[in-house]
Amino acid sequence: MNIALIGYGKMGHEIEKIALGRGHKIVSIIDVNNRHDFDSDAFKSADIAIEFSTPDSAIENYHKCFEANVAVVAGTTGWLDHLDEVKKACEEDGKTFFYASNYSLGVNIFFALNKYLAKIMNDYPDYNVSMEETHHIHKLDAPSGTAITLAEGVLDNVERKENWILETESKPSDLAIHCIREGEVPGIHEIVYESDADVISIKHDAKSRKGFALGAVVAAEFAKGKKGFLGMKDMLNF
Ligand SMILES: NC(=O)c1ccc[n+]([C@@H]2O[C@H](COP(=O)([O-])OP(=O)(O)OC[C@H]3O[C@@H](n4cnc5c(N)ncnc54)[C@H](O)[C@@H]3O)[C@@H](O)[C@H]2O)c1
Numbered sequence: 001m002n003i004a005l006i007g008y009g010k011m012g013h014e015i016e017k018i019a020l021g022r023g024h025k026i027v028s029i030i031d032v033n034n035r036h037d038f039d040s041d042a043f044k045s046a047d048i049a050i051e052f053s054t055p056d057s058a059i060e061n062y063h064k065c066f067e068a069n070v071a072v073v074a075g076t077t078g079w080l081d082h083l084d085e086v087k088k089a090c091e092e093d094g095k096t097f098f099y100a101s102n103y104s105l106g107v108n109i110f111f112a113l114n115k116y117l118a119k120i121m122n123d124y125p126d127y128n129v130s131m132e133e134t135h136h137i138h139k140l141d142a143p144s145g146t147a148i149t150l151a152e153g154v155l156d157n158v159e160r161k162e163n164w165i166l167e168t169e170s171k172p173s174d175l176a177i178h179c180i181r182e183g184e185v186p187g188i189h190e191i192v193y194e195s196d197a198d199v200i201s202i203k204h205d206a207k208s209r210k211g212f213a214l215g216a217v218v219a220a221e222f223a224k225g226k227k228g229f230l231g232m233k234d235m236l237n238f
Contacts (some may be wrong), residue, residue, distance in 0.1 A: 001024045001047045001119055001220065001221065002018070002025050002027045002045055002047045002048075002222055003024050003026055003046060003048055003049070003050060003217075003220060004026075004027055004028040004030065004042075004043050004046035004049040004050070004070065005026060005028070005029045005049070005050055006030045006049050006050070006061050006065075006186055007030075007031060007051060007052045007053030007057075007076070008029050008030075008031040008062075009052065009053075010037070010209060011052035011075060011209060011212065011213060011216075012029070012031075012052055012160060013096060014212070014213035015050055015052065015211065015213045016029075017019075017213070018210070018213045018214050018217050019050075019061060019172045019217050019220075020185075021028065022217060022221075024217070024220075026045070027042050027046050027087070027161060028042045028043040028045075028046060030043065030061075031053075031181075032143065036060075038064040038065075038067075038068060040066075043068060044068050044070065045069065046067075047070075047071065047224050048071045048072070048073055048220040049061075049070045049071065049072050049073070050075065050095045050217070050220055051065070051072055051073065051074050051075060052075040052076055052216070053076050054076065054140060055077065055078030055079050055140055055141050055203065058074065058078075058079040058082075058143070059079050059085070059086075060061075062074065062089075062097065063089075064205075066089050066093070066095045068095050069094070069095075071096035071097070071098075071225075071226075072095075072098065072176070073098045073219050073220045073223060074097065074098065075100070075103060075212070076115045077101055077141055077144060077145030078140065078141030080145075080148075081098055084165040086099075086229070087126075087229050088236045090227070090228045090229040091228070091229070093108070093171075094227050094228075095227075096139060096223055096226060096227050096228065098219050098222070098223045098231065099229070099230075100215070100219065100232045101144075101145030101146050101148065101149045101213030102145065102146040102187075102212065103211075103212045103213075103214075103216045103219060103232075104211035104212050104214075104215050104217075105211065105236075106204060106206070106211055106235055107146060107189075107204055107206070108232050109210070109238070110150075110189070110202070110204040111149060111150065111153060113148050114153045114154065114191055114202065115153045115156070115157055117191070117193075117202060118153055118156075118158050119157045120158075120222050121193050121200075122159055124193075124195075126195040126196070127194060128194055128195075129154055129158060129161065129175060129190050129191065129192065129193050129194040130176045130177075130191075130194070131143075131147060131150060131151060131164075131175065131176070131177045131178070131190065132177070132178045132179075132180065132189075132192070133146070133147040133177065133178075133186075133187070133189045133190075134180040134181075134182060134187075134188040135179075135180075135181060135185055135188075136181070136183060136184045137181045137182060137183065139181060142166065142181070143179050144179075144189070145186065146189055146206070147177050150189055151164035151175055154191065155175060158175075160172065160173065161173055161174070161175045162170050162174070165177070167179075175204075176225060186206040186208055186209055187205075189202070189203065190202070190203040191203075209211070217233075218235070219235060222234075222235045
């Protein structure tokens with residue numbers, strides 16, 4: 001498969017290694033200083049563009065891909081206020097767009113576990129629920145996209161919680177997300193249910209960026225030849 005990389009930072013480099021290892025060809029690499037390459041024949045020859053850039057630049061990059069008719073696997077987080085325009089491009093103009101707030105298989109198993117636990121805990125109001133996420137100091141958005149997906153999993157299933165909120169909850173219906181930025185941590189997410197009697201917590205701790213990069217390349221293989229707005233639930237069977 002011909003792959004274009006958009007954003008050649010920590011994730012872009014990791015994805016390049018994994019894509020080459022799986023027999024794919026990197027036909028174009030676009031970063032902040034060569035954005036004119038969106039108009040190149042090399043970029044247009046890509047089957048898929050894998051995009052891991054910054055929250056502010058992502059949406060413009062997606063439109064560039066749509067203009068060139070190149071399918072997108074989107075990894076950047078923090079751009080979801082533009083979600084409707086991306087979905088519209090998929091539904092009305094037949095574009096292909098795959099998005100996951102987290103591409104790691106382990107995290108997606110964790111998403112399913114989070115929903116299952118939340119369904120059980122809905123019947124036990126003595127437990128309050130809160131979340132904590134820790135990432136490296138370079139991360140631009142907070143809470144992380146993964147934390148938002150986890151929060152949605154709780155809010156959809158625990159009726160006594162209505163909104164997620166950064167830091168401390170101000171009313172019982174708030175789901176507090178505490179965000180820590182330290183060192184080079186690839187990503188830790190923990191959901192904690194606490195009563196007067198005990199604490200139940202589930203935690204995912206990424207050892208490196210490899211899991212995210214592999215998941216993004218597998219998503220690109222899955223999305224090739226498909227149309228519409230796709231996500232992990234289309235690719236995984238749980
Ligand atoms: N979905 C997931 O599984 C997942 C996993 C890890 C990281 N992320 C997200 O991916 C994004 C990138 O993460 P990273 O760790 O590689 O960051 P990074 O800072 O190491 O790399 C970002 C790259 O994007 C480039 N860039 C900036 N503006 C650009 C533009 N207009 N066009 C093209 N490139 C541009 C930067 O120069 C840099 O090389 C972040 O939003 C992060 O939260 C998502």
